Every structure is written in structure tokens, then in C-alpha cells.
Amino acid sequence: MGALLGFSRAMDKVSTVFGVIAYWLVLLACATSAGNAVVRYGISYSSNAWLEVQWYFFAGIVMLGAAPTLLRNEHVRVDLVFGNLSPRAQLWVDVFGLILFLLPAMGLLAWMTWPFFLDSFVRLEESSNAGGLIRWPVKLLLPVGFLLIWLQGLAELIKRIALLRGITPGTEVVVEYHRPEQ
Template identity: 35%
Template sequence: MRRAAAAIDAVTEAVGALAALAVLALVVVMSANVLLRYGFSTGSVWAQELEWHLLVPISLLGMVWALKRGEHVRVDVLYAAYGPRLKAWSDLLAALLGLVVLAAMAWLSLAYVGQSWRIGEGSANPGGIPWRWALKAVIPVGCGLMALQYLAETLRAAARLKD
């Protein structure tokens, strides 16, 4: 169980690296947009839309990395007082519930993404990014990766309970 969890963790670290690169790209794009707008009184819709096109993978991929690192939202004031066994049960229950919620979110997003892909949805703004369908496709991918990390958390908690 621990080896499977470690393999999933390796995938999550790679996903976290991609999210970090997207953060760097977002900083560069936002800086350039501000410089162009206020320094040269110019700009482009495409570059402005790129900001939120980068924010989506940062959020959806970054949440996977945050879960792996234990940086996700948890009521630490209660959790810190738990003993090792109660922590393992709490982690197991949270991971199982997370798996259910994420499976539902991924499943429900497929029709939304599929429709966007079928119509080749792009920006409604002239000069905007024409690949809005690709941005929406990150939703089930992010949910799937998060579910995979919750599976690793489930395996890890189950292994702790076995010990």
C-alpha cells in the first residue's frame, strides 16, 4: 500500500511542478500586462485572458500538490489533539469522502467539457483566446488527479491503521 501511495505522490510532485511553472508564467504575464497598460497605454484581450487561463491550472493542479503536502484545509486545532489512531481514522474518512465528491465532480463536468469541446468554444471577446474548451478540460483532469491523491491518502491511512 505504501509503495502505491509513493508512486501516486511522485505523480503529484510532477503536477505540483507544472502548477509552479504556471505561477511563474502568470507573474510574467501579469507584469507584462501592467507594464503595457500603464507604461505604454496598450494591451491585448488575449494577454488579459491568458491570466485566468493560467489561474485555472494553478488552482486545479495546485490543490493536488497542497493535499499531498498536508497544506489543505483541516481543522488543525482539533486534529492536533487526536492520537495517532484517531488521526488515521480521520484521514481515512476524509479521503474516502473526498474520493466520492471528486468522482461526482469529475463525472458531472464531463458533459460540460464535452459540449464546450464539440462546439470548439473560444472567447466571446474579439482577439481573445480561442481555446476555452481546453481550459474547461482541466476541470475533470484536476478532479481526477485530486481523486488519485486522495486514493494515496486512503492507502496511507489504511496502512497506519494496520500497523
């Protein structure tokens, strides 16, 4: 279990790094959007490349920010029943959810999007818009993002199993489960 928890801690650090990248992409997207608006309406100049780079930044925010969101347990969940379960039952729900849904779905999506990226890379695909950008960098975000979510999901599964076995993972991130106040 020690080696698995070591992998989990390493993956937590990797996800944190990609989370910081996603944070910076938010700033870049906002600055690009504002700059594009100022130039478009201030001096009546525009380029499709500026719009496309914004889309690339947004794709990076979503695809690179999903694994750190999972790490912090801030992902969307329907909490009708989950919040009323005991902490141990919550762990079991997470284990089954990770095994039955998250890991298979993210693995399949990573596998299915790799050829999509590879085809774009080999063909040096470019946007059909005038002044558009090359497409493979944004398409690379798909398999990379899904793989990061899959790996973080595996790390979360390891932590949940450790907790069920009575072992407290030694991570900086604490997964808190609590009952809502009644």
C-alpha cells in the first residue's frame, strides 16, 4: 500500500501543477479577450487567430483544470443521498463511482481522442478560418486532459481504499466528508 500511496501523492503534485497552469490560462484568456475587444473596437482591426487562441485557452482551462478539481473534491456531484451517508458509506460510494464510471469513461475518452490528435498532428491541420491557427495543440489537450483525470481518479481510488483499510493517506489535501447540519 505504501507504493500506491506514493503514486497517489506524486499524482496529487502533478495535478496541482496542471491546476496552476489552468489558473494562468484563465488570466491569459481574460487578457486576450479584453485586448482583442480593445483592438477590434478601438482601431477596427481583428484577427481570427485572437479568437481561436481564446478558445485554445478555454480548452486548456477545462481539460487541465479537471484533474485538480477532482483532487480537491470540488467536482459536481448530486448530493441528495451522499451527504446523509456515514463517512464510511461515502467512501464506498466513491470507490464504486470511481471504478464503475470515472475510470472506464476517462480511459475510453483518452484512448478515443488520441487518434483524433494524431491525425491532426500528422496532417499539420490548420483552421479553415483566414488567419487561423494550427489545430493539433488544442487537440492534444483532449487525450492529455482525459489521461490526467484518469490518473487522478486512480490516485483518489487508492486514497479511498487506504481510508477504508484504516490507513490515513499522508497527503497535503484532506478529503473531508461530513453530514449536512440538520
